[in-house]
Amino acid sequence: MTATPSIVWFRDDLRVGDHPALHAAVERGEPIVAVYVLDEESTGVRPLGGAAKWWLHHSLASLSGDLRDRGVRLVLRRGPAGRVIRTLVDEAGAGAVFWNRRYGAAEREIDADLKSDLSDAGLEVRSFGASLLFDPWTIRTGSGTPFSVFTPFWKACLAADEPRHPLPAPAELDGYGGADGRGGPAGDDLDDWELLPTHPDWAGGLRETWEPGERAAHRRLRDFLAEDLADYATSRDRLDREATSRLSPRLRWGELSPHQVWHATRERAAGTEGARKFLAEVGWREFAWHVLFHFPALATRNWREEFDAFPWPRLHPTALTAWERGRTGVPVVDAAMRELWHTGSMHNRARMITASFLTKNLLIDWRRGEQWFWDTLVDADHASNPFGWQWVAGSGADAAPYFRVFNPELQRAKFDPDDRYVERWLPELDSDRYPEPIVDLKETRAAALAAYEHVKAAK
Secondary structure: OOOOOEEEEEOOOOOOOOOHHHHHHHHHOOOEEEEEEEOOOOOOOOOOOHHHHHHHHHHHHHHHHHHHHHOOOEEEEEOOHHHHHHHHHHHHOOOEEEEEOOOOHHHHHHHHHHHHHHHHOOOEEEEEOOOOOOOHHHOOOOOOOOOOOHHHHHHHHHHOOOOOOOOOOOOOOOEOOOOOOOOOOOOOOHHHHOOOOOOOOOOHHHHHHOOOOHHHHHHHHHHHHHHOHHHHHHHOOOOOOOOOOOOHHHHHOOOOOHHHHHHHHHHHHOOOHHHHHHHHHHHHHHHHHHHHHHOOOOOOOOOOHHHHHOOOOOOOHHHHHHHHHOOOOOHHHHHHHHHHHHHOOOOHHHHHHHHHHHHHHOOOOHHHHHHHHHHHOOOOOOOHHHHHHHHHHOOOOOOOOOOOOOOHHHHHHHHOOOOHHHHHHOOOOOOOOOOOOOOOHHHHHHHHHHHHHHHHHHO
């Protein structure tokens, strides 16, 4: 009998462990075609930023090696995902297509259309929950509506069924065409996608800071649980300490699943304050996706409609450029922006400080900052990035009150009391080369609060 291969479509799940779609293909018992599609053409799909492309390149290279070691070649294709998968089905004579779910509106529409078409053609088509602990539609208020405040949302999650246990990584796989892909569908060469910067090559700091890939992700999780979790609740906000998990890009690209993180944390330190606080931060990621699922325009529209009345002044490009380049003359803001440019990441406390400074001291629309972070963060995703920006700006779900303006000097004194963080990223701080502040913090705070009166009047 002729084989009818199973296609496993990898997306934001670049791993072989705890991969329900891959697990289903193994259970089906037919040869496997593994594929990743770089889709920058489908309507509504947001193209990746530069730092994200750097991470994707290296994570795909790692995944390709892990699959090859098990007997499967990773096929790379580029183009509108629906069309690419349909073409691959025909080329391989596939009998089944499996994938793990995505939750953005455009991605869900692509997946739904594809599932309908392929099912009508007689294929087995199944999708699985893998990137979130709880599918966004499963957690509802008592009246059946989505949550808009984190604390009751997380309480509802904790009251739900325990997240499933992770699935083991397969030891070997039956690849259609073998590990080298000969006889199987052709694919692109990863280097031909030109995801890495070359002219200029600005990724030196990213290479110094990160090692993408599933094995490195598991090492980081083990190290965090062994060395940092015990002090996480008290130290996580300190800019001058390496106390955060640094797992956000691992979760964003699916090198780790939240199920693996959840159960490893519970097994290591269930009931401790560190574990409780850390898992609540995983819960914030869940909440961001919950909000995006129910409000797909999160990156472009105010979640709170009354913020449409906010009188953003005319943009002064020099102020935006100073913020982007870490040349505002406000040390903790500039240190954070330098950290971002060098490492493709930024401490969460620093993200709040820099976002508050942009939106409330410079009175620049949060969407400008969200776009900059989208392009420069290795962990920028469709939910957490705009959710965080709207939270700080005051326009989002469960937002900080608009009148909460983070004073960067007070934040610096509290969370970097010995200036170790600032001095690390601003070696010129005490020299003539460091600029004077571009705004007065007290005056701009007052201007921000005055502008907010327009929002209050619109309620």
